[in-house]
Amino acid sequence: MPSTAADRTRLSVAVGVIRDHRGRVLISRRAAHRHQGERWEFPGGKVDAGESVEAALARELDEELGIQVLDTEPLIEIAHDYADRRVRLQVRAVEWRGTPTGREGQPLRWLAPEALEPAEFPVANRPIITALQLPRHYVISRDCDDPAEWLMALDRTLAAGATMIAFRVRLDAAARRALAREALARCQAAGASLMINGTAAEVREIGAAGLHMNAAQLAACPSRPLPADYRVAASCHSPEALRQAAACGADFAVLSPVQPTASHPDAAPLGWDTFAQWVADATLPVYALGGLQPGDAAIARARGGQGAAGISGWWGQASASSSSPSGMAGSPGI
Numbered sequence: 120m121p122s123t124a125a126d127r128t129r130l131s132v133a134v135g136v137i138r139d140h141r142g143r144v145l146i147s148r149r150a151a152h153r154h155q156g157e158r159w160e161f162p163g164g165k166v167d168a169g170e171s172v173e174a175a176l177a178r179e180l181d182e183e184l185g186i187q188v189l190d191t192e193p194l195i196e197i198a199h200d201y202a203d204r205r206v207r208l209q210v211r212a213v214e215w216r217g218t219p220t221g222r223e224g225q226p227l228r229w230l231a232p233e234a235l236e237p238a239e240f241p242v243a244n245r246p247i248i249t250a251l252q253l254p255r256h257y258v259i260s261r262d263c264d265d266p267a268e269w270l271m272a273l274d275r276t277l278a279a280g281a282t283m284i285a286f287r288v289r290l291d292a293a294a295r296r297a298l299a300r301e302a303l304a305r306c307q308a309a310g311a312s313l314m315i316n317g318t319a320a321e322v323r324e325i326g327a328a329g330l331h332m333n334a335a336q337l338a339a340c341p342s343r344p345l346p347a348d349y350r351v352a353a354s355c356h357s358p359e360a361l362r363q364a365a366a367c368g369a370d371f372a373v374l375s376p377v378q379p380t381a382s383h384p385d386a387a388p389l390g391w392d393t394f395a396q397w398v399a400d401a402t403l404p405v406y407a408l409g410g411l412q413p414g415d416a417a418i419a420r421a422r423g424g425q426g427a428a429g430i431s432g433w434w435g436q437a438s439a440s441s442s443s444p445s446g447m448a449g450s451p452g453i
Contacts, residue, residue: 129198133176134163134210134244136194136251137186137219143229144251145219147183159228159239161210161247172209183225186217195250196399196423199243210247249370250404255416255426257373257406258433259285266298272435273302277309279436285331285352285428287316299325314352319344332369334360343368361401369403373428376409377419382430383409395422 137145146159164179166172177188191211198207221227232251240248258281263269269288276284284306286299299315303325306313312328315321322330322345329350332340337353337360344367345351353364355372364372376386377394388409389397398405404425407415416427 129205129207131166131172132163132206132208133166133172133179134161134208134247135176135180135188135191135213136161136210136247137180137184137213137215139229141229141231143231144235145184146228146230146235147221148226148228150223150225158241160241160244163208166209172211176211176213180213180215183221183223184217184219184227185222186215186219188213188215190214193420193423195247195404195425197243197246197402198400199402201243206243208243208247210250246403250425253371253404253425254282255420256281256413256433257283257285257426257428259408259428259430260287261430261434263288263290263298266294266301269298270301270305273305275435276433277305277311281433282311283314283328284311285314285316286327287331296321296325299327303327312350314350322349329370331373337363337367337369340367355405358397358400361397361403361405365402371404371406371425372401373406373408374398374424375407375428377407378410380410391418391422394419394424398423 139145145162147162148159149157151157162180162183163176164183166175173191176191180186180188191213194210194212196207196209199205219227232248235248235251237245237248258276261269261272273284284302286302288295288298290298303313314329314331315325315327316331316333319330329352330345331352332344332354334354334356337355340363343351351369353360353369353372355361355364355374361372361374374389374394374397376383376388377391379388380386394407406426406428407419407424408428411427411429412432413427419425419427
């Protein structure tokens with residue numbers, strides 16, 4: 120995508136997400152005299168003129184940590200405006216070898232993704248934390264005609280490895296609450312989270328992990344509808360909607376339709392190029408939705424997305440792809 124004048128004023132920064140064999144993430148502390156000093160961050164540094172992101176990351180991680188980059192995978196790209204500078208973070212999950220040490224005197228820590236505290240990081244780094252905590256696949260439930268059959272489909276979906284489910288069911292209020300509570304119990308037993316397509320009050324009442332707002336809810340959303348200990352997601356169909364999702368404090372968005380879909384045959388698909396263009400300017404993780412299968416998560420990620428979302432290909436399938444959080448691991452000590 121051609122850069123705009125605004126893009127050319129941004130400082131391009133290559134950022135590495137480095138995991139160990141236990142899934143922990145390496146973070147380092149910025150020196151007090153530097154921009155955003157004394158905050159924790161993900162290692163990396165400035166991309167020099169004419170340098171690729173991959174080359175910059177390999178150089179920076181060697182200089183900062185003394186490790187060798189073997190391969191990288193796109194994780195997220197974030198444009199952020201501080202008061203004194205504008206940055207574009209190009210974040211890669213890193214396959215690496217060596218023994219990380221703070222070669223510039225910086226303290227290092229290994230933490231599980233869920234232990235990362237956003238308040239301890241620069242604001243621009245915070246969507247990276249969310250991306251690390253989210254899975255590659257976001258499974259959206261089918262509607263419910265028979266609760267018993269619906270729950271069996273949920274069990275198959277969880278057994279296949281799904282870790283985040285959107286409860287999108289149209290029933291009368293009492294039946295919907297009862298099914299949501301049973302779904303929540305089964306998700307919790309499987310170590311998965313349940314998002315509710317409904318209202319913030321319903322999420323609180325059921326005790327679910329979070330709220331998934333539809334397009335109409337998003338358009339009318341003046342501020343984040345739930346506290347930080349809940350997840351908030353938003354359905355988006357335009358760059359303006361992605362900006363609104365970020366403005367109202369959503370943790371992630373679902374952008375659709377990327378490909379032709381039988382459920383919305385009259386909707387013009389975005390295609391992967393448009394998806395990539397819109398996601399490049401988003402400031403939160405974005406899932407691709409519409410006419411996709413689990414294998415399309417890799418395509419979405421290569422184009423800057425968090426992964427893929429969908430119903431068919433995921434819901435009720437006994438052999439869906441793993442939905443665990445992504446990241447490339449290294450080999451400490453090699």
